Amino acid sequence: MVDAGALGLLSPFVGGTYYGSLVAGVAAAAELHGRRLIAIQTLDAAADLAVTGGDPGFDDPVAWDHISGFVALADAVHPAYLARLAQAGKPVVLVGHTVAGMDLPAVLSDNGAGIRAVVTHLIREHGCRRFAFTGHLGASDVRERHDAYLEVLAAHGLEPGVFLPAHNNVESGVGWDAADLLRHGRPDALVAATDRNAIAALQVLAAAGLDCPDDILVTGFDDIEEARLLRAELASVSQPLDAMGRRAVDLLVGLLDGAEVAPGPYVLPTGFVPRSSCGCVDFAEQLPTPAADDDGVRLLGARLAGVTPEGPGARAAELTAHALAQAAAGDTSAIGAAAAELQTLLTGSTDPDALRVMCRAIQEYADEMPAADAEAATRAGAAVQALVLSLGRAGAHAQLGDKLHLRSLISVNYTLNRALLHRRDVEPQDPSWLGLTPATAGSIALRRSDGRLSRTRGWRRRPGPMIPPGPTSDAAFPPVELLEAAQPGETVFVVKAKVGDSDRGWLALVDAVESRVEDGREMVNQCAALLTIALDLREQQQRLEREAQSDRLTGLPNRASFVASLESAIARRRTESRPAVVLFLDLDGFKRVNDSLGHHTGDRLLVCVAERLRHCLRREDVIGRFGGDEFLVLLDDIAAGPELEDVVERIATAIGSPFQLGDEAVHIGVSIGTAECGPTTTVDHLLQEADRSMYQAKDARRVAA
Structure with a gap:
């Protein structure tokens, strides 16, 4: 069953504060168009945050059977992958x-306008004349910023x-030091192409004893959440x-519907956010200034809408203006409705400075309100205070929600680690642990040894x-049944279960987009990494157990493992009356071969003997190496008599045939003792009886010779 109507998203990571915001926009737009979204992470599970130009190693046609067209984020895939999509007839829209x-x-942000605003601000507002720039010019958006x-x-x-x-767009990319920065004298300002480059630059400056903003101004690009939490706050x-x-999905759906869509680019506006790192010591969010024909309510609406462009800024402004006017007249009944609308606007905003912007906008509007008298001004001020306190409570509630969410994720990660890495009753390949x-x-x-x-x-x-369950392929995974399990507000995520050189296959799950954690640390990525590590550990444990129970030279069960099998046979004999016989084998002439031709040849001879024993016996028979040139065989459901004599003869004939070891034809023999398992037999007694019988057989061979 194939469903080729879904949209695909190719992203280095499928969540986080940066990529998660992009994924959320794509997911919301796909849902509006009635399309399922499959978000594919192109970096391995637990990959490093540094991404540059797309990983050429990602060349899997994952989910191609289900996906009709793709949105590809910057650094997601190598251009060769995009060429393969074009050859497959799957349209692509790029983002960033x-x-x-x-x-x-x-679809691009206006990199040029953003940087022009930064540099112009530094020149005009702070008098900067000497500049430095840091960034990774291998990325097209950074080149645009540098050109501007x-x-x-x-x-x-x-x-x-x-x-x-x-070297890249994150902290690890900054490999220069303060001496490189100061080689032509100290610049007034350092312009970084990304916030993460800027964060690393601030660390370099601090290590050299340079303070921002007193000694040098610093700006970034992207306005990530950490930017406003630094000291100094990062402009x-x-x-x-x-x-x-959202725009990328609109274009992609247009292509799929047969509309004429120009190659682009489609540029969306950016906004410069001055903060203390650029010398703006006061809260520097630039609210829109009034036009000549603007009234106060319309301006308030523009300022409130700025915190979330698609939010109800105009309605919030109208309710706020009405509430303040009514409060000034002595009627506070409208404050509740205004507060509720403002809270809705705040909780729907992704702007980290939204609370401060809204509070300032309301205060500035109130300051411009005409007041009939001092009492009216006091009542209006109290209404402003009530609205600001309401917003403060909403902001605190949102922060508490984030805190509880992150605490919950930490708890989930801890529980997952214990379940997958320490509990033997949890099978990693069974995805029910996703519960x-x-x-x-x-x-x-899971990828088998043959690659399937x-x-x-x-x-x-x-x-x-x-x-x-069943066989599948990269193109057919994830299964249609998983896609159909996704409900509104949920996305299908696919991450390669690969850590380092260990490639286990794919993990797909249905969940909401996670944008409140660090990029690359979202739950789906952690699950894929833990799955890979858990499978590696289980395989390693199984290998160690096999090695602990096996003879390293021949691969046969060792003495301890054979004894365990013998104990089980004795227990069955007591309850089921099933016969069992133990054979004790000692090679005749082995010492001569070992002494004359060397230990290496002797080891090869033992391996050949083990192989002949496997061919002589049934699959259910247990063969073990007792030590040196002695072997043990457990024959279940065989008793003393003609059948046992046939087995002994077959073994003796096989071992007595010459062994060709390189240029040497080696002849040895074997002495075989037998001991039958009785209802009261112990392991020690059985082995002693078999050993005694073997020596009797050996003595008989000497007499016959």
Whole structure:
């Protein structure tokens, strides 16, 4: 069964504060269009956060049977993969990057405008004249930012300053030190291409004893959550990540519906957010300034809408203005409705500064309100205080929700670690352990030694059709039954179960997008990493157990393992009256071979003897190496008599045939003793009897010779 109507998302990670925001926008837009979304992580489970240009190693056509078209984020896949998608007739819309030589629709943030705003602000507001820039020019968006940086400096007649190359877009990419920065004197400002590059730069500066902003100003790009938590708060450029994801889906669905969609680019606006790292010591969020014909309510609406462009800013402004006017007149009944609308606006915003912006906008509007008298002004001020306190409580409630959510994730991770890595009753290949996570369904496809995939039976939290096991392929995974398990607000995630060199296959699960944790640390990624490690550990444990029970040279069960099998046979003999016989074998002439031709040849001879014994006996017979040139055989369901004599003769004939070891033809013999298991037999007694019988056989061979 194939469903090719889903949309695919290719992303280095499928959650986190940055990628998660993009994934959330794509998922929301796909749902509006009535399409399922399969979000595919192109980096291995537990991969490093540093990504550059896409991993050429990701070349699997995962979920291609289900997906009609793809949204590809920057650094998700190598251009060669995009070319394969084009050959397969699957349209692609890029987000955050362009690819040379490929005319694809690309949704971009306005990198140039964002950096132009940064550099212009530093020049005009803070008098900066000497600059430095750090970033990874291998990324197309960073090149755009660097070009805009040079453009503004040239327009102001300033030198381009020091360029400090970064190896990637995260902290690990900054490999330069303060001496590199200061080689032409100390710059007034350092412009970083990404916030994470900027964070690393601030650490370099601090290690060299340089303070930001007193000694040097620093700016970033992306406006990640950590930016406002640093000291100094990092000035940055915010990107409309959610809107970029939504726009990409609109374009992709248009392509799938046969609409004319130009290659692009489709550029969405960015916004510069001044903070203390650029010298703005006061809260510097630039609220919209009034136009000549703006009234106060419309301006308030514009300022409130700024915290969430698709939110009900105008309605919140109207209710707030009405509540303040009524309060000034002595009627506080409208404050509750205004507070509720403002709280809805705040909780729907992804802007980390939303609370401060909204409070400031309300206060500024109230300051401009005409007051009939001092008492009216006091009543309006009390209403402002009530609204601000209401927003503060909503913000605190949201923070508490985030705190509890992260605490819950820590608890889930701890429980998962214990279950998968320490509990022997939990089978990693059975995805029912996903019940410990927020996921609602899951499926695992394991890669066999021949490279083929085999799907284990799936798991689902809610009632519904079984997710069956069976052979599968990269293109057919995840199964249709898993896709159908996804409900509104949920996304199908696929992550390669690969850590280092260990490639176990794929994990797919159904869950909501996680955007409140670090990129690459979301639950689905952790689950795939733990699955891989758990499977590795189980395999390692099984190998160690086999080695502990096996003879290293011949691969036969060793003495301890054979004794355990013998104990089981004795127990069965007591309850089921089933006969059993033990054979004790000692090779005749082995010492001569070992002494004359060397231990290496002697070892090869023992391996050959073990192989002949396997061919002489039944699959259910147990063969063990007792030590040296002695072997043991347990024959179940055989008693003393003609059948046993035939087995002994067959073994003697096989061992007595010459062995060709390289250029040497080696002849040896074997002495075989037997002991029959009785109802009261012990292991020691049985082995002693077999050993005594073997020596009797050996003496008889000497007499006969």
